[in-house]
Amino acid sequence: MAAFGSPVIPNVAYLLQNGTLPAFLDLFTMYGGPLTVRLSEGSLVGALLAFLVVTQVAAWAAWLLWNGSKVGAIIGLALLPLEAMFWIGFALPLPWALSLALIARAWKSLYWLQVSTATARALVLAGTCPAGWDSL
Numbered sequence: 001m002a003a004f005g006s007p008v009i010p011n012v013a014y015l016l017q018n019g020t021l022p023a024f025l026d027l028f029t030m031y032g033g034p035l036t037v038r039l040s041e042g043s044l045v046g047a048l049l050a051f052l053v054v055t056q057v058a059a060w061a062a063w064l065l066w067n068g069s070k071v072g073a074i075i076g077l078a079l080l081p082l083e084a085m086f087w088i089g090f091a092l093p094l095p096w097a098l099s100l101a102l103i104a105r106a107w108k109s110l111y112w113l114q115v116s117t118a119t120a121r122a123l124v125l126a127g128t129c130p131a132g133w134d135s136l
Contacts, residue, residue: 005055008048015045033091051086058083065106073103 011030014022019041021029029036035047058079064072080100086092 005052005059008052008055012045012048015041015048031090031092033089035089047086047089051090054079054082054086065103068109070107073107076103 007030011021014020021031021036021044024030031048036044039047058076061072061075061079065076066072077100
């Protein structure tokens with residue numbers, strides 16, 4: 001999720017202007033992996049923009065997770081195979097192990113919906129809360 005996919009934008013612009021992806025300090029081609037070799041210029045632009053969208057959704061899921069939402073964890077887990085496809089296809093580092101480790105470590109402290117303590121207590125008193133909320 002490096003920089004929320006923002007490096008894609010200047011790389012797509014460079015690709016469209018020059019017909020090739022830029023090199024990083026002449027060390028390696030940015031986003032230069034198996035997909036780069038197999039796809040045409042137009043398809044590569046589409047793949048890079050799709051990666052940008054997936055990265056933005058992953059950033060949103062991370063924000064939800066940061067705020068304690070299990071929904072964010074589930075979205076993040078659901079996106080991992082798709083993200084992994086891009087990570088491998090563009091020869092990017094393999095951060096999914098870190099993602100899995102962080103979600104696994106935080107899983108027990110996450111909740112499904114954000115409800116204030118006062119609302120939760122009112123639900124408990126009214127007898128209309130989900131199972132497990134009666135400990136509030």
